[in-house]
Amino acid sequence: MLELSNIHKRFGELTALDGVSIRLADARVHGLLGENGAGKSTLMNIAYGLIRPDTGRLIVNSQDLKFTSPAAAIAAGIGMVHQHFMLAGAMSVLDNVLLGDRRIGQVLNRRTEAEKLTALADRLGLAVDPWARVERLSVGQQQRVEILKALWRDVRVLILDEPTAVLTPAESEQLFGAVERLRNEGRSIVFISHKLGEVKRICDDLTVLRRGRVAWKGLAKEVSTEELAHHMVGKDVELLTPSHRTQLNTPKNPPPTPTLAGSDSSSALSLQKVNATGLQEICFNIAPGEILGIAGVDGNGQQELAEVVVGLRRITSGRVTLHNRDISPLTFKSRLALGIAHIPNDRKREALVPAMSVTENIALKRHDHPPFSQTGVINWSAAANIAQKLRNQFDIRTTSVDTPVTTLSGGNQQKVVLARELGMNAPKLIVAMNPVRGLDIAATHFVYQQLQHRRAAGAAILLISSEVDELLSLCDRIAVLYSGRLTMTDFPKTGRDEIGQLMAGIDNGRKDK
Amino acid sequence: MNELSATTPESSPSQIARMLAAFAGSLAAIIICIALTAITLAALPSTGDEPHSFHQSIQIIAQTLWQKVLLPRPPSMETGYRNWILTLQSATPILLTGLAIAAAFRANALNIGTQGQYVMGAIATTAIGVSFHAPALITLPVHLAAAMVAGALFATIAAALDRWRNVPVVLSTLLLNFVAMEFLRYLLQGPMRAVAEDGRALDPQSAELLPAAQLPEFFAATPGQGLSLGFFIALAAAAVLAFILNKTTFGFRLRVLGQNPIAARFAGINTARVSLATLALSGALAGLAGGVRIAGVAQYQLYPDVGMDGIGFTGIAVALLGRLSPLGVAFSALFFGLLSTMFKALERSPLEIHNVAAQGVQGALVIAVLVVTSPQWTLSLKARLGRRNQSAP
Numbered sequence: 008m009l010e011l012s013n014i015h016k017r018f019g020e021l022t023a024l025d026g027v028s029i030r031l032a033d034a035r036v037h038g039l040l041g042e043n044g045a046g047k048s049t050l051m052n053i054a055y056g057l058i059r060p061d062t063g064r065l066i067v068n069s070q071d072l073k074f075t076s077p078a079a080a081i082a083a084g085i086g087m088v089h090q091h092f093m094l095a096g097a098m099s100v101l102d103n104v105l106l107g108d109r110r111i112g113q114v115l116n117r118r119t120e121a122e123k124l125t126a127l128a129d130r131l132g133l134a135v136d137p138w139a140r141v142e143r144l145s146v147g148q149q150q151r152v153e154i155l156k157a158l159w160r161d162v163r164v165l166i167l168d169e170p171t172a173v174l175t176p177a178e179s180e181q182l183f184g185a186v187e188r189l190r191n192e193g194r195s196i197v198f199i200s201h202k203l204g205e206v207k208r209i210c211d212d213l214t215v216l217r218r219g220r221v222a223w224k225g226l227a228k229e230v231s232t233e234e235l236a237h238h239m240v241g242k243d244v245e246l247l248t249p250s251h252r253t254q255l256n257t258p259k260n261p262p263p264t265p266t267l268a269g270s271d272s273s274s275a276l277s278l279q280k281v282n283a284t285g286l287q288e289i290c291f292n293i294a295p296g297e298i299l300g301i302a303g304v305d306g307n308g309q310q311e312l313a314e315v316v317v318g319l320r321r322i323t324s325g326r327v328t329l330h331n332r333d334i335s336p337l338t339f340k341s342r343l344a345l346g347i348a349h350i351p352n353d354r355k356r357e358a359l360v361p362a363m364s365v366t367e368n369i370a371l372k373r374h375d376h377p378p379f380s381q382t383g384v385i386n387w388s389a390a391a392n393i394a395q396k397l398r399n400q401f402d403i404r405t406t407s408v409d410t411p412v413t414t415l416s417g418g419n420q421q422k423v424v425l426a427r428e429l430g431m432n433a434p435k436l437i438v439a440m441n442p443v444r445g446l447d448i449a450a451t452h453f454v455y456q457q458l459q460h461r462r463a464a465g466a467a468i469l470l471i472s473s474e475v476d477e478l479l480s481l482c483d484r485i486a487v488l489y490s491g492r493l494t495m496t497d498f499p500k501t502g503r504d505e506i507g508q509l510m511a512g513i514d515n516g517r518k519d520k
Numbered sequence: 521m522n523e524l525s526a527t528t529p530e531s532s533p534s535q536i537a538r539m540l541a542a543f544a545g546s547l548a549a550i551i552i553c554i555a556l557t558a559i560t561l562a563a564l565p566s567t568g569d570e571p572h573s574f575h576q577s578i579q580i581i582a583q584t585l586w587q588k589v590l591l592p593r594p595p596s597m598e599t600g601y602r603n604w605i606l607t608l609q610s611a612t613p614i615l616l617t618g619l620a621i622a623a624a625f626r627a628n629a630l631n632i633g634t635q636g637q638y639v640m641g642a643i644a645t646t647a648i649g650v651s652f653h654a655p656a657l658i659t660l661p662v663h664l665a666a667a668m669v670a671g672a673l674f675a676t677i678a679a680a681l682d683r684w685r686n687v688p689v690v691l692s693t694l695l696l697n698f699v700a701m702e703f704l705r706y707l708l709q710g711p712m713r714a715v716a717e718d719g720r721a722l723d724p725q726s727a728e729l730l731p732a733a734q735l736p737e738f739f740a741a742t743p744g745q746g747l748s749l750g751f752f753i754a755l756a757a758a759a760v761l762a763f764i765l766n767k768t769t770f771g772f773r774l775r776v777l778g779q780n781p782i783a784a785r786f787a788g789i790n791t792a793r794v795s796l797a798t799l800a801l802s803g804a805l806a807g808l809a810g811g812v813r814i815a816g817v818a819q820y821q822l823y824p825d826v827g828m829d830g831i832g833f834t835g836i837a838v839a840l841l842g843r844l845s846p847l848g849v850a851f852s853a854l855f856f857g858l859l860s861t862m863f864k865a866l867e868r869s870p871l872e873i874h875n876v877a878a879q880g881v882q883g884a885l886v887i888a889v890l891v892v893t894s895p896q897w898t899l900s901l902k903a904r905l906g907r908r909n910q911s912a913p
Contacts, residue, residue, distance in 0.1 A: 319786065340788040351786055360780045371776065371787045375769045383769050 008033055009054065009085065009164045009195065014063035016049055016219075021417075021445045023049045024060070025219040031164060031195045036186060038210030038227060039199045040239055042304055042473055042510075045216040047199050048090075051166045054197075055087040056080040081107075086157030087166040092149050094156075096142030100124075103141055104156045128155055131185045147178035154185065165189065166197040171205060172306075183209050201239070201304055203232040203511050215239055232513060233504070240475050240507030274328075275467030276316065276436050281325035285311035287491045289325070293436075293467040298458065300482030301471040301493070302506050308491040309471045310352060313440045316469060317349045318342040329436060343372060348434035348466075350424055350442045354417075358424045361413035365405055366394040368412050369427050397426035402453070418450025425457050433464055440471040455481060475506055550855050553888070557859075558582065560881050561866065561873055572871060580871050588865040589858065601739060603861055605747045611857030612816065613638070615754040616809035617835025618842060618849040619761050620671075624802035625844050626765060628778040629795050633678060633693025634806040635832025636700030640674045641667035641810025643704060646712065646726050646822040649733030649815060656732040663733055664753070664811045671807015672800040674700065679799040683792055689799070701827035708824055725823035735816040744818030753812055755850065757805060762846040764801075774798050806832060837886045 009031045016024040024046045031037050041047045052058040054065070056074035065072050067083050074080050077087075094103050101121050121137040128134050133151040135144070141152060150170060157165055167186075171179045186196055186209055200206050206213065207227050215223040215238040223230075223238040274292035281289040285308045293299045303309055314320035316327065318339035327335045334342055351357035359368050370379045370390045378389045394408040403422045405415055412420055421442070428434065439458065443451040458481065462468055471488075472478050478485050485498040487509035494509055562577035572580065588603055617634045624631035648663040678696060681687040705724075707713075714727040735753075740746025765771040773794045777784045784791050809831060814822055838856055842848030863878035 338788075340790075343788050349786070356780070356782050357786045358783065360776050360783050362779045363776070367772070370772070371783070374772050380769050384767055385769055385772060387767070 008068060010064075010066040011050065011054055012064040012066060014050065014053060015061045016046075016053065016058065016063075017061055022219050024053075027063075027216065027219065027221055029214050029221075029224075031197060032212070033163070033195050034190055034193045035211045036190050036196045036198055036209055038206040038213040039197055039216065040201060040203070040206060040213060040235065041216035041222075042201060042239055045239075046219045047216055048168060050216070051087065051168060051197060051199060054080065054164075055085060055166060081160055081162070084161070084163035085166070086160065086162035086164070088150065088153040088157060088168065088170060090168045090172065092153050094141050094149060094152060096140075098141060099137065100135055100139050100141060100144070100152050100155075101137040103152055104137075104159050107156050107160055124155065124159070127158065131158070131188050132181060133185050145178075147174050147181075150174065150178075150182070158189075162194070164195045164197065166199070168199045169201075170198070171200065171202060179205065201511065203235050203239075203513065207232055207235070232511075233508065236507045236511050236513065237504050239511065240503060275330055276469065277326075277328045278316070279326045279328070281315060281322050281327060283311060283315050283320055283322045285491050286315065289315075289493050291486060291493065291495070293469060295435075295465045295467050296462055297484070298462055298468040298470055298482045300478035300485040300498075301469065301488050302475055302478050302485055302510055303471075303473065303488035304510055305473050307488050309440060309473075309488060311491070312488065313349070313351070313438050313469075313471055316436075316438050317347055346432070346435035348428035348437045350428055350437070350439040352440040352444075352471075354420055354424055355413075359412050359420060362411055364411055365398065365403065365408040365415075365423055366391045368423050369394040369397060369408075372427060373431070393431070397430045400430060401426040418446045418453070421446060421450060421454060425454065429457055429461055434461065434466055437461055437466050437468045438471075439468065441473060442470070443474075443477065475503055475510070478506075479503060553886075554585075554859075554862075556888075557862075557881055558585070561871070561878065564873065564877060577871060580869055581866065584865045584869045585862055588869075589862045602741065602745065603865070605739060605745070606864065607854070607857040607861045608747055608751050609817065609857070610860040611853040612748065612751045612754045613809045613813045613831045614834045614838050614856055615850060615853035616757060616812060617806050617832050618838030618853050619754075619757055619835075619846060620802045620805035620809065620832075621835045621839035622842065622844040622846065622849050623761060623765075623774075623805060624798060625839060626778045627774040627795060627798040628781070629679075629798050629802070630688075630690040631675060631678070631693050631799055631802045632690060632836065633675065633696045633700075633832075634802070634809075634835045635827075635830070636693070636697035637671035637674050637803040637806035638810040638813070638832040639697075639700040639704050639827050640670040641807030642814045642822055642826055643707060643712075643810070644670035644807065645733075645811035645814045646729065649729035649820070650712075650727045651730075652733065653730065654732065656736075659730070659732045660735065660815070663815065664808060667807045667811025668804040669807070671810065672804040675799045675803025675806070676796065679796040683796065697832070704822070704827045705824055708822065712822065714821070723823075726821050729815060729820040733815060734820045735812070737816075748812070748816030750812035750816030753808070754853075757808065758846040758850045761805070765846065770794070770797065806835070809835075841886070 010029070012028045014024050014027045016022075027046065027050055029037070029039075029050065039047050039051070049058060053060050053063075054074070056077045056079050059075070065074055067085075072079075072083060074083075080087075095106065098106075101117060101124055104124055105115065105117075105120060124137045128151070131154075133154060135148055135151050135155070141149060144152070154165070154167075170182060174182060183205070186198070189196055190211075198206065198210055207230070210227045213223075213225060213227050213230065213235070214221060215235065217239065223235075273294055275295045275297075276293045278289050278291055289312065291299060301309065301312065311320060315322055318334070318337060318341075322335055325335070326333055329342075329345055329347070332345075334345065337345075349358075355361055360371065366387070367390075370385070370393075373379055374385060374390075375383075378393070379385060391408055397403070398405065398408055401422045403415070403426065404419050412423055415423070429437070437458070442458070443454050446454065458468060458470070470478065470482060479498075482498070484495070485501070485506060486493050486495045487506060488494075489509060489512050496506060496509070498506070558578060558581045562574055562581055589607070617638055620634050620637070621631065644666040645663045648666050649659070652659055652662065654662075674696065675693070678687075678689050678692040681692045682689050708724040708726060712726045714722045714725055716722050735749040737744075737746030737748050763771075765775065773784070773789050774797075776787065776789060777791055777794050777798075781791055784794075810826075813826070813831065814820065834856065838852045839849055841855070842850070842852035859882055863873070863875055863882070866873045866878060867875055
């Protein structure tokens with residue numbers, strides 16, 4: 008039996024886990040639910056020794072343990088199948104399984120070992136050819152190899168991190184069968200997921216995490232999927248109070264009437280039947296001075312949607328128009344000139360060059376235009392002056408504009424992004440994805456204020472976020488993205504819970520809406 | 521070299537301090553390196569006729585270092601400033617290949633084919649220099665430009681393979697080195713082989729460059745012993761590269777690509793085009809090194825050993841020691857030139873240390889210096905020390 012007690016873990020300013028306790032009993036399947044960033048994977052990586060907690064206890068069979076590495080966790084009988092497989096593709100199934108074998112000083116008879124492996128696989132209903140090369144196998148079969156690799160070492164606790172995310176429905180069924188057989192053998196299984204239906208079906212105990220805390224725990228059979236969705240998304244408005252919302256939501260323009268899909272002369276941005284990798288038949292309009300919120304759990308097409316709109320990803324069919332101009336054939340660079348601001352999801356990876364100075368990051372997207380440069384030569388003193396002005400305007404806290412942005416706090420880094428995207432000329436369209444992720448309250452308010460400010464100035468804003476509260480308090484309309492498909496809601500008539508269910512893929516027959 | 525330091529952007533005091541700190545680290549490493557070299561060489565069994573004690577050996581090395589490397593010998597008609605000139609002459613080609621590496625590495629394009637590009641440059645210069653009859657003012661720019669184009673085109677092969685067939689640059693550039701070396705051997709056996717006046721084929725080597733194709737030399741006590749114009753060309757190349765990296769939009773794109781290719785894409789930078797242009801620039805610098813090597817060193821001819829002289833590979837060490845900044849590379853090349861003069865002097869000293877032993881020691885020490893001065897190493901050391909201080913009560 009494994010128990011994690013009162014685990015705390017911070018990454019920089021972000022609290023990933025805030026006093027989480029979980030107890031895994033033998034011969035039970037324990038479901039771990041939560042949105043992305045809720046702390047599920049962090050918690051299990053701690054159990055597997057990949058991450059060290061700041062405080063908290065780890066108890067295996069009523070013994071306190073210190074897990075310093077996966078090797079220690081494996082020795083204590085804990086195995087984990089990661090979302091991204093850790094297999095050697097060019098090697099056979101058998102070799103991959105034997106890689107984790109800890110027997111020493113013996114001569115391996117691969118034929119005997121292969122027979123043992125086949126026997127184990129058959130017992131669990133996870134049949135796979137021991138001699139096949141792993142890279143030739145389907146994703147579902149590769150996952151079987153990962154599971155067999157863990158079980159080869161006879162683990163008592165098996166952690167499956169979002170195992171069905173990569174599986175077809177039929178493969179999922181086979182996996183569920185194997186999970187049941189493992190439980191009947193007396194093992195403890197942790198099943199991480201955000202698919203409510205399957206979790207309720209195969210789990211005995213459930214723990215729901217939200218923002219690094221246990222939001223709910225109990226027996227799977229005593230809870231409905233609706234209640235689970237509710238626990239996952241939460242209902243307490245933590246970031247903005249209602250009064251704040253009214254105060255922020257006073258646009259100069261009258262609130263635009265929601266428009267149906269299709270070209271509309273009054274819309275700033277319009278997507279018509281857009282198909283691309285990860286996106287299916289996306290249709291929506293945004294009017295000038297309107298914020299359209301896209302809710303959804305990460306990985307359901309959000310990144311793809313943002314990239315399609317700004318021009319970083321090609322569409323396979325459909326049309327993207329900006330103020331009635333078809334921009335689908337335009338490159339990212341030429342769309343930039345039309346006044347599209349982009350606040351990407353991952354500021355350190357996508358928006359900024361951390362090792363470079365504030366000035367250089369301000370100049371990044373317009374370095375080849377005056378006043379930053381002329382005939383290919385950059386005017387660094389002009390750039391520094393602009394950066395200096397923006398630093399005051401956006402209250403970027405830094406000792407100097409020559410400082411590398413990596414030394415700035417997360418909030419101030421995001422301010423550099425905002426200053427570059429919003430501060431230099433009035434954008435017509437703003438595409439923002441999770442713009443306040445990892446920021447503290449003050450910085451969060453600053454970002455919201457800036458977006459509201461731009462909306463009042465007539466910009467159309469596409470706000471993609473996995474935080475429902477953020478969307479509820481900022482947006483004029485909300486749509487939900489789930490596995491690449493977009494569903495428009497009747498927000499504000501549609502409530503938080505209903506949005507939460509749509510995010511989890513529960514669609515109460517409102518498809519034709 | 522004041523024009524170099526002037527080209528860094530916004531020379532605020534903090535930045536200058538940071539630069540000085542970075543160079544102080546390298547300088548300290550260099551001094552330690554020379555001291556260690558002396559000790560190691562002194563400890564080696566003497567290859568000379570008479571045995572020397574460790575104490576004597578150190579004394580001889582120090583004396584040689586001081587009198588024959590650092591101090592100019594008393595200026596006389598025969599020798600002039602021979603040792604200083606020797607240092608600058610050996611620094612010249614590695615300064616250029618060092619710049620080639622620095623340009624590529626700043627964009628994270630791992631061009632380790634500078635040796636091959638250098639050979640192609642040497643071939644181009646030789647081909648034109650032995651046959652092109654024109655005044656020096658025309659011949660010199662033409663054959664050096666040809667060397668740069670040859671190097672650039674040769675590097676572009678790797679860029680094209682990367683772009684269209686996904687071949688890693690590090691692999692293709694490495695393998696292209698051997699292509700260039702074999703090509704050189706073939707040329708010197710056949711088409712470019714010098715022929716004596718009576719029609720007999722000479723050793724596999726090219727004819728001498730026409731006088732107009734030879735770079736002018738300065739401070740020469742005897743012809744062929746002076747400081748070639750090539751050194752000043754290399755210095756100018758360092759200044760130009762510093763300007764490109766720090767002041768131009770292309771240089772900015774190059775640096776962004778090297779620091780964060782994803783952010784480069786999200787900023788609308790055509791990353792494929794930038795990396796292609798970077799490799800071409802890098803190849804051009806390496807090619808120029810080849811041209812300057814042939815047209816700037818006495819004999820003024822191409823022979824098979826040029827393919828394996830390691831000038832291109834040494835550029836990697838030079839660039840890394842110079843922290844990939846053009847000014848740093850210039851200093852680092854001078855240091856390597858100094859080492860080379862020192863080893864030559866030691867070979868002629870009573871210790872008679874063989875050049876091969878000296879090179880072995882040099883290689884080992886370069887690795888040590890690189891480890892000690894690498895920013896990652898310094899950072900992790902700082903972090904470790906910081907943690908120790910924290911845990912201390």
